[in-house]
Amino acid sequence: MKRGFTFLLVISLLVLGLILPRGARSLMVQMMAFSIFAMAYDISLGFTNQCSLGHSVFFGAGAYGTILPMLHWHFGVLPSVFIGFLLGLVLAFLTGLISVRLSEAYFVIVTAIFSAIFHLLAMDMTWLTGGDDGLSVTLPKIGFGPLKLSLYHPLGTYYFVLAFLLAGYLALRTIVGSPLGMIFVAIRENEKRTAFLGYNVRTYKLIAFLISGTFTALSGGLYAVSLRYATADFFSLYWSIIPIVWCLVGGLGTLIGPCIGVALMSLFQYYVSAWWTYYLVIFGVLILLILRVSRRGILGYFIGRGARGGWRL
């Protein structure tokens, strides 16, 4: 049944690209890029109970890691996205090395400090980042042998990002269903007990943080590609907090849940912000309501409390 559901979802995503009007399609592209971010973030928060406020670092780094090689060295889109991905890996390693050894509260604070430092640096180093105004880039065509895909074609970006979303989901899905995923969940459930069962908890938390940061960078890169633009604002605390909202609303400890959170929040932001500037107020109330009804978010509500396979979805 679950397999059928996934299949249906993939088909509808494929078809939607063709039938959606222009505006809705670009909203969809944005949601797909964010979905990778949301799933990646949940590996940190929902699977290993590491509440990071530093993910804007990886999001921003992914965006610039992707934009700069295209801008300065005329790299292709795919190699550039890969460079963004690697930059995320490196930064997640450096920041993770320092932060995973900290207790919960200090972890939150230190990762938030990383976010603040990188934001300040990005704002300041305008020669590199373009600061607040950001940098625009012209996307080269992507060549598959004789075939050339232009991301300026209305469908190009859609299917480009969709391909990464599916690949990202499959990769994370594999990890979550593996022994490593089980260890992550054990750490979330009871860190101390996991250590006393013979696991070096710090190492596993670092691995989770690395996976999380790297895929976040991928999301940043794709988002920048879809906008053909990156700004220092991608490093701001907003991009560290919004994934928490996605995960909480959609359902912690799952992969699909955070995507549902993204969809809901993006649609809401898109339609409500158009007619009311203070839409954030409704936003907040909505989040509280959802969490009041179901502590485990929307998906958690449907699969039931502590349902088997909750973390497998």
Place this chain on the structure above:
Amino acid sequence: MATLKVREVTKRFGGLVALDRVNLSVEERELRGIIGPNGAGKTTLFNLITGELKPTGGKIFLDDEDITGLPPHLICQKGLSRTFQLTSIFPELTVYESIWVGINSKRHRWNPFTKVKNLTDVAERAEKICHLIGLQEKRDELAVNLSYGDQKILEIGMALSTEPSILLLDEPTQGVSPKEAEEIIGVIQRLAKDITVILIEHSVDVVLQVCHKVTVLHEGRVIAEGDPAEISKNEEVQRVYLGEA
């Protein structure tokens, strides 16, 4: 050979001396009981042996290897496993999964490209332990939904799942019904046929009944050690327990 030696171990918490130059030797396949009034330092002794706390002084040896101050996961990998006085379980994992996690720690560890259910040797072993502790019918229940007694049994199963040569049990029957306590003691006796077990128990009767040898702690010191017959005759032990009552 799985022997545990605790040599002149002292633990101070600020001004409080929780353990004072404690010595303890446990032989292979022994079922050792540790008793003593509340606050005697029993749990602290386990915390020192398993690496949760570092001793202020003294050394701990496992098979003549110095394990003093090693982190818990390394001590566990060397074959020492424990349960906790206040149950420490994985609330939202099932019985089977909880045990699976322990077994996996000694085997495949973390390969991200295989599926959990493809590790058949781990699965088989997990089933076996579910059987051994008598929770096979509840294998798919979440730990949090078990009765307190079953949680205590699950804890023993989890400790066992790492395939220890020495098992440390901290008051495994505390707070459970008499019937459940009997079941738990039964499980412990079965285990003690194959591995070394050190049992902290509140009920002196149980300890005197099932253990080969008993150590009595009082105010951080070992005040008596011997077989159950000797301990029940020991005057100082009687005084401590009568004094408490």
